[in-house]
Amino acid sequence: MVEKKKTAEPIVTLKSVAAHVGLSAGTVSAVLNDAPSARHIPKSTRERVIAAARKLDYRPNFFARSLRKQRTFTLGVIAHEIGDGYSSAVISGIEDSASQRNYFFVTGVHRHDPELFDKYARLLMQRGAEALITLDFNLGHSLPVPAVAIPGHLENEGVTNIYLDHNHAAELALKHLIELGHRRIAFLKGNPESADAIPRWAAVEAAATKLGVQLDPDLIVQIDARDSTPNLGYPFGKKLVERKKPFTALFAYNDISAIGAIRAFHESGLRVPQDVSVIGFDDIPAAAFNYPSLTTIRQPLHKMGEIAVDLLVGQLEHKREWQKEISVEPEIVVRESTGPIAP
Amino acid sequence: MVEKKKTAEPIVTLKSVAAHVGLSAGTVSAVLNDAPSARHIPKSTRERVIAAARKLDYRPNFFARSLRKQRTFTLGVIAHEIGDGYSSAVISGIEDSASQRNYFFVTGVHRHDPELFDKYARLLMQRGAEALITLDFNLGHSLPVPAVAIPGHLENEGVTNIYLDHNHAAELALKHLIELGHRRIAFLKGNPESADAIPRWAAVEAAATKLGVQLDPDLIVQIDARDSTPNLGYPFGKKLVERKKPFTALFAYNDISAIGAIRAFHESGLRVPQDVSVIGFDDIPAAAFNYPSLTTIRQPLHKMGEIAVDLLVGQLEHKREWQKEISVEPEIVVRESTGPIAP
DNA sequence: GTATCCTAGTAAAACGTTTTTCTCCTAGCG
DNA sequence: CGCTAGGAGAAAAACGTTTTACTAGGATAC
Numbered sequence: 001m002v003e004k005k006k007t008a009e010p011i012v013t014l015k016s017v018a019a020h021v022g023l024s025a026g027t028v029s030a031v032l033n034d035a036p037s038a039r040h041i042p043k044s045t046r047e048r049v050i051a052a053a054r055k056l057d058y059r060p061n062f063f064a065r066s067l068r069k070q071r072t073f074t075l076g077v078i079a080h081e082i083g084d085g086y087s088s089a090v091i092s093g094i095e096d097s098a099s100q101r102n103y104f105f106v107t108g109v110h111r112h113d114p115e116l117f118d119k120y121a122r123l124l125m126q127r128g129a130e131a132l133i134t135l136d137f138n139l140g141h142s143l144p145v146p147a148v149a150i151p152g153h154l155e156n157e158g159v160t161n162i163y164l165d166h167n168h169a170a171e172l173a174l175k176h177l178i179e180l181g182h183r184r185i186a187f188l189k190g191n192p193e194s195a196d197a198i199p200r201w202a203a204v205e206a207a208a209t210k211l212g213v214q215l216d217p218d219l220i221v222q223i224d225a226r227d228s229t230p231n232l233g234y235p236f237g238k239k240l241v242e243r244k245k246p247f248t249a250l251f252a253y254n255d256i257s258a259i260g261a262i263r264a265f266h267e268s269g270l271r272v273p274q275d276v277s278v279i280g281f282d283d284i285p286a287a288a289f290n291y292p293s294l295t296t297i298r299q300p301l302h303k304m305g306e307i308a309v310d311l312l313v314g315q316l317e318h319k320r321e322w323q324k325e326i327s328v329e330p331e332i333v334v335r336e337s338t339g340p341i342a343p
Numbered sequence: 344m345v346e347k348k349k350t351a352e353p354i355v356t357l358k359s360v361a362a363h364v365g366l367s368a369g370t371v372s373a374v375l376n377d378a379p380s381a382r383h384i385p386k387s388t389r390e391r392v393i394a395a396a397r398k399l400d401y402r403p404n405f406f407a408r409s410l411r412k413q414r415t416f417t418l419g420v421i422a423h424e425i426g427d428g429y430s431s432a433v434i435s436g437i438e439d440s441a442s443q444r445n446y447f448f449v450t451g452v453h454r455h456d457p458e459l460f461d462k463y464a465r466l467l468m469q470r471g472a473e474a475l476i477t478l479d480f481n482l483g484h485s486l487p488v489p490a491v492a493i494p495g496h497l498e499n500e501g502v503t504n505i506y507l508d509h510n511h512a513a514e515l516a517l518k519h520l521i522e523l524g525h526r527r528i529a530f531l532k533g534n535p536e537s538a539d540a541i542p543r544w545a546a547v548e549a550a551a552t553k554l555g556v557q558l559d560p561d562l563i564v565q566i567d568a569r570d571s572t573p574n575l576g577y578p579f580g581k582k583l584v585e586r587k588k589p590f591t592a593l594f595a596y597n598d599i600s601a602i603g604a605i606r607a608f609h610e611s612g613l614r615v616p617q618d619v620s621v622i623g624f625d626d627i628p629a630a631a632f633n634y635p636s637l638t639t640i641r642q643p644l645h646k647m648g649e650i651a652v653d654l655l656v657g658q659l660e661h662k663r664e665w666q667k668e669i670s671v672e673p674e675i676v677v678r679e680s681t682g683p684i685a686p
Numbered sequence: 687g688t689a690t691c692c693t694a695g696t697a698a699a700a701c702g703t704t705t706t707t708c709t710c711c712t713a714g715c716g
Numbered sequence: 717c718g719c720t721a722g723g724a725g726a727a728a729a730a731c732g733t734t735t736t737a738c739t740a741g742g743a744t745a746c
Contacts (some may be wrong), residue, residue, distance in 0.1 A: 355705090356701095356704065357704095358702080366700085367704095368703080368704095372703065372705085373704085376704080378705080380705070403702080404701085404702050406701085406703090407704090408705090410702080410704095411703045411704045411705085412703080412704065412705095510705080612694095
């Protein structure tokens with residue numbers, strides 16, 4: 001149990017445990033870290049030191065140590081907004097991997113504003129971030145520390161792009177819709193501020209060509225909101241309906257916009273999936289519990305967070321070199337929101 | 344823009360800017376912090392120093408500063424899980440207030456496991472957390488640093504409990520249901536691991552008595568899952584249906600369990616709100632976009648996060664004293680998931 | 687018998703700040 | 717003129733570590 005609040009807890013320092021065992025601070029430090037210089041220290045002494053440290057509940061001052069070693073074991077994470085489905089999933093992966101390796105992370109938000117991003121990048125680095133992970137940001141330049149962009153598509157020396165194989169993803173989605181008989185397919189095109197928007201759309205176009213699907217400009221709606229709630233999709237779903245051009249399926253930009261669009265459809269009397277099939281993207285936790293539950297293209301978000309940490313820690317500890325990119329594979333998850341075209 | 348990666352950036356320290364202006368490090372430090380000891384430093388010199396600092400883009404080493412001042416400006420946040428709706432909302436409030444005051448926070452997760460909690464409490468404090476915020480944890484003891492528990496109901500010296508006025512909340516909800524004609528009301532009772540579970544249930548009982556509502560044990564289901572997805576409610580909604588005891592409304596433990604229960608109802612052919620009205624609790628972002636959108640009791644989660652930071656920073660800077668508790672007021676948000684009893 | 691090597695440590699420097707104490711100099715006062 | 721007060725800044729200590737350089741004594745080698 002964490003120690004209860006005492007009247008005044010004397011801080012136990014290296015010096016105090018050294019005094020306690022009658023040795024010098026340097027020696028104690030060497031033993032505790034079992035440094036190479038502790039080679040010649042006999043076992044009996046070591047045990048004495050370790051016992052004392054435990055007994056006094058010695059905990060090294062992290063700041064002193066960082067200052068001396070010029071290492072902080074801290075990563076910085078800059079997300080669009082802390083707590084949306086996408087970043088939560090990635091961050092939970094980051095947390096898992098980081099805590100395992102005894103790294104920490106501090107967070108900032110960019111809200112797709114480059115100035116805010118830069119502000120936080122500076123701030124986090126000043127706070128000791130030795131590496132940065134950016135979430136859903138179009139990073140236009142290199143950074144002074146090793147970095148990973150999730151997802152990243154622009155080439156910047158020193159930043160590793162982790163991204164989904166979008167061609168594969170788009171094909172999975174379109175094939176699924178085609179197999180269900182859909183031909184008049186509408187699309188919600190992501191806000192270009194969102195890092196995946198442009199490559200994802202390019203992949204959709206490529207897949208459409210390959211699979212012989214006609215893209216109808218009237219059925220393509222550009223999202224220009226920045227919400228990280230279903231409001232990202234709701235007004236654009238409405239817009240689509242108002243165009244009065246018939247369609248039987250919607251390929252949304254992501255799950256969150258799909259959920260918003262479905263609400264818009266419901267309000268217009270369109271049933272999902274009976275009248276319109278909807279497919280999302282990401283497989284955020286809410287996707288499974290939406291009504292109807294979402295068919296979606298799953299990105300391994302948790303894993304992408306873990307990979308990012310592994311990559312960066314590897315570089316910081318000189319066990320890895322920088323690499324330009326890593327792509328991960330999507331998976332289609334078929335649930336209730338898609339169904340065969342009405343006869 | 345954040346500086347591009349150079350071949351080898353020389354770290355600019357206090358000493359280097361001192362050298363640049365031909366002064367001593369101490370003087371530069373005094374000017375930059377405009378410390379009382381800089382009283383006698385003429386304006387011309389100050390400006391020279393400040394200009395140089397700006398020109399060299401001097402950024403003080405945070406760790407050295409912390410070490411010397413024995414202050415870290417860091418808060419620790421321990422949540423059940425990073426990224427569920429509840430903690431996301433609170434954390435976003437924490438982030439807002441903390442970044443405004445130039446404080447940072449580091450996070451840990453407790454998953455309702457006291458050992459994990461203690462582990463992270465230690466870890467965060469070792470990493471310099473000067474105060475702690477616990478999210479949804481039944482804290483059974485004091486902590487060595489000032490702390491806030493959200494929500495908190497147990498008395499611990501030095502930890503401030505922030506909680507919702509549950510009596511008010513329960514009355515709002517029950518009154519709403521009664522006005523719609525509901526009498527046979529089912530309840531999802533929270534897992535006692537969840538910090539609000541017991542006081543919330545007590546408030547429900549009190550409100551029921553006050554408003555003359557009969558509580559039927561057959562219509563009360565105890566949640567014993569720990570999920571932070573709608574799986575928190577789904578199996579218990581199922582269970583309720585299987586009891587085959589008629590009811591016309593459900594008062595869920597929270598929104599996330601309400602969403603799960605609604606799914607269970609749908610699967611059993613019960614329509615919401617036509618057959619069963621459902622009221623949630625919290626008003627997490629997903630509540631508005633669920634189908635049907637949730638009627639719920641809103642907690643000002645964002646604000647609670649802000650209050651926590653204000654309280655702690657106030658204490659750290661000796662502008663405030665510890666206080667035992669702060670209660671905040673709920674608000675009912677009526678949406679689609681509740682309606683009048685079928686005629 | 688002495689040069690060398692190992693053992694078991696100690697002492698001190700260094701990390702980059704902040705803060706307290708100290709010094710030197712000039713101006714003003716009586 | 718002698719003295720004090722304040723101005724302008726330097727010097728040094730301190731924060732708690734890690735790490736490098738050093739030392740004193742005993743064992744080993746030749």
